Amino acid sequence: MSMEDYDFLFKIVLIGNAGVGKTCLVRRFTQGLFPPGQGATIGVDFMIKTVEIKGEKIKLQIWDTAGQERFRSITQSYYRSANALILTYDITCEESFRCLPEWLREIEQYANSEVITVLVGNKIDLAERREVSQQRAEEFAGTQNMYYLETSAKESDNVEKLFLDLACRLISEARQNALVNNVDSSLPGEGKSITYLNCCNFN
């Protein structure tokens, strides 16, 4: 695939506690695979999937944590130029839900303030072991202005929807941003214009 073969390029970054299924979500979406009991993804920086929405080719660059979340040691630079964040927890693990505020603090500090954040409750195939109710998660997402979605990487439930919805939102934001940018550029520190700059330059 040639590098110019798309209309938009977005960087999507996954965060959340270790073991909530971040890598499985990415693999399910990009490769259609669910590798049970897979180890860490060695040597893979990010995965690419190009999707077509309303006749436009959207290239999604999906970044995983490279295991640095295990001991709370994610680099700030990981967040820097993300267009969207997928904050994931495991619906069968209360602890992974309780850590969300901590993750939000990191987002607030390092990600650009216009980043789109989606909260994802993964592993709904294990509904019988659910520890976090959908209502609770929805309420929490509401207070933080996040979209919320429940998924199963294993059963492929809502995985496509998660990424495609996100792509749609990113496109409409990019359009708005481009309009706004003509009159008034975004604040320095948002980092957004840089990302779009790259995006446009490859066109």
Next chain:
Amino acid sequence: MADDLPTEFDVVILGTGLPESIIAAACTRIGQRVLHIDARNYYGGNWASFTFSGLQTWIENCKQELNTELAAACKGQALDNEEIIPFNKRNQTIQNIEVFCYSSTEDGEAVEEAGALNINSALLTTVTSSDGQENSSIDISKNHTSTEQNDSPEGRSDLEEATNSDQRSADSTLETGTIVEVEPSLTQAIQQDSPKTITYSQIVKEGRRFNVDLVSKFLYSRGLLIELLIKSNVSRYTEFKNVTRILTYHNGKIEQVPCSRADVFASKQLSMVEKRILMKFLMHYIDYELHPEDYQDYENSTFLEFLKSKQLTPTLQHFVLYSIAMVPENAKTIEGLKAMQHFLRCLGRYGNTPFLFPMYGLGEIPQCFCRMCAVFGGVYCLHHSLECLVVDGDSKLCKAVIDHRGKRVDCKYVIVEDSYLPEQICANVSYKQISRAVLITDCSILNTESNQEISVLTFPPADKGQTAVYITELCSSTMTCMKNTYLVHLTCSSTKPTAKEDLEPVVQQLFTLSTENDIEANDRTKPKVLWALYFNMRDSSGVPRQSYAGLPPNVYVCSGPDHCFGNDHAVQQAENLFHELYPSEEFCPPAPNPEDIIYDGECAQQEPSESSIPVDSKAEASAENETVVESYEDSEAQKAE
């Protein structure tokens, strides 16, 4: 998830500064199991950068004394024939911290030094409106291209443009034979129509916009670090800005140093004769090795004497010595020629100056190498201290380390940043010091139409025995400071007891230090300092291994940042240490491009690792590099025409 550390690694690395991070990445790239630890809760050690509130915390922590007792847990973990070498847990590399606030506080309260730094109260202050911000909105995409360095089309077009415009202006000048000599004093350049005063609480409120580097360095566009970032593909994690101006302080004025041919001919400080002399001199000595007869007689003299002998005027001598070669006055001829050649060769690769600066600050760079390390399986633990090394009684080799929870981790090699070494090992080491100042100012030291310049200025030494001060001025589009401010870094080798004594005289010459809110008209020629920080950082870069006493042979030491302007020392050190550990392995080979990795549906289930990387990815990468290099050389050749 109760996730305990694995009990065995090949390499344990303590400290996340630049050299340690490069080594970490290099080790996992050849399949070694790496545990990378830092006792601090942030990446980078003395290479880190901080938001404004993060910087306050850092300042507080530097003043604190930590519990230095060896955790009792350690004792039980060592076996009978093993000895223990405890790590140092107190950071003694930062001293003489002094903070001054010159910006007004909202309620009119006088602000004196550290008292004003109560973060909590300041954070709660709400700022009503920030007027005057709109008239200077920044269009990053127009004024500045962020150059991704690989082989981005952007970088090339930039270069072509620069080259073309070089030629155009040179041609037209030569044809008409006239050079307009305008002599307006540049220091009295355009003032903003409405002076905007930034208050301390605005700085605090916008604190997230700041990324204040503890060390201030730029990247030479053909320096070792840029070459390594490109070669290893670590460059994909970060973006850069071109440094836009080289400045010089000459006869009490700040002037822009002409770098490119276009700059030279457009320069207002040089006479026509000087312009020709300078161009001829630079073109001739870019390949100084080809003309040994021209400098042989001066090999034992200083570079300055050599410059004098070449009929350069005092202005040109000053330009070449301080701003192009950037060497001290006592540098020898060859050293000066080499530095000048390096500078000239770096020109035009990405922009009109030889330097690049990473977006969000230099502190990003170690993190980028850490990310690469993690992607290849390195385990990361910040805020995790190691208590001691475990040394075998017979072989005297280090066998393991023990962490603060008493957990023993076996390893083959230990790499440690020197600040963690205990006094017993460092007793005979003498250190140099670096003096640093960080200023937040309200306008540029050399105002022009653009308020988004990134500048470097070498301030010549005031007295004999002192060293030149490197000054970098960063604008808000580097993502290191808030809008309508500049972040200024001053760095020199220490010659006086404290950083403030070394640097304040320079600060006073270039800036206005005043807590007064109203600005007198005559003061407006200088930028106003809103906030200032001084500190000394230990420079352990020149310490030879032999000066550490009783270090097990398989424990290697990385030094902290050096005082030089580039990053070559750290990269060279990392490469050397890596090759001591693994003499026959390649240092940081290119990581595969994620888009080139082919996943074989079935295979991937069993082997989710590197096995599926196409063989030719390396070849491709190097072929690409070659074409890039070629095109640069072409354009350089054009330039030299």
